[in-house]
Amino acid sequence: MRWGFGRTRYSISAGLYAIGTPSSDSPVLVTANYKMTFDILRRDMHGHDAWLLVLDTKGVNVWCAAGKGTFGTDEIVRQVQKTRLQQLVNHRILIVPQLGAPGVAAHKVSKACGFKVVYGPVRSSDLPQFLANGQTATPAMRRVSFTFKERLILTPVELVSMWRQTMWSVLVLFILGGIGIHIFSFTAAFNRGGAAILTGVLGLLAGAVLTPLLLPWLPGRIFAIKGAIAGLAVGFLGVILLRDSLNWLNSLALIMAVSAVSSWCAMHFTGSSTFTSPSGVEKEMRKAIPAQAAALLVGGLCWIATAF
């Protein structure tokens, strides 16, 4: 499961596992105790013999755990010693996934426990070929990709990770939607609040689904701008489709709000992408958040004005 909640349930115990019927000459593959990582690795290594040294990463995948340091030098050394690996295998080589490298210092592992770290390919599906090549990776195996399919898989993750913000927004929009010439009315709360929530959902879809999928084709490098453009397009489309029931204030509110929400969601997609640097994201956010807030404010004011 890739979903945000209840992730700790998807962990397995740390320690040593066997794939096939490994001997003392079989390779040792290091991995995280995130259940999905473990299952994919087992699937990709089907038909081969190997040892699996599973680290305790608290049920987090290799890349994230390496960033936190739970997939790291100390935990590798600890598991090597705990499982008495040196008595089990004749060689002194650990194959560590390349995406674990941010947490691991290869030279420190070998100093501490005598095992040499060899970095395996980025994708576990390349492992059989990597092993057949005498444990060498081709340049393509070393590179992180970010294909349409990979982005598609991540979009539900994006939507789920936004659920808390979404719930709060829904509540606020209902309350604001009820305010009008009758001071507060529930009919208005449902009609106007409902319309605003729909607007928010449009923004969410534009920013968290459309933007990731169209990423390479949206102009610019800044995620917030890509998201704003997708939001503008969706907003205009909405205005054209609903032109009979919207006045100019409503239309402006719709376009502004969809763009702002879309831009905000797209900015959050930086965390799921595979080619953004923290320095870059921080720079982008310092510029983008005030603009998003301003657009949302204009949209919100227009929307409230239509109630009177």
Place this chain on the structure above:
Amino acid sequence: MSNLRYLENVVTLELDVEKCIGCGMCAEVCPHGVFVIEERKARIVERDACIECGACAGNCPVEALTVKAGVGCASAIINGWLTGEEPSCDCGGSC
């Protein structure tokens, strides 16, 4: 992949060529092909592709590389701003 690039000239990666012994570890661990090894020295060829993951610096045996490593994730950075701590990666299942 080469068509997806992020912002230019923001990356904190530095290489001290004097210290470098040309072992090639940085080129091996980097997921974005930032380094090449030429004449027994590392050279940065794709600076703007760096995502500041810290793998190269951590695996350089002679500490020739420095980078301000962190997570390039908006939620984490907002958390960092709010709590005044270093951004930490607690976002979703994917990061």
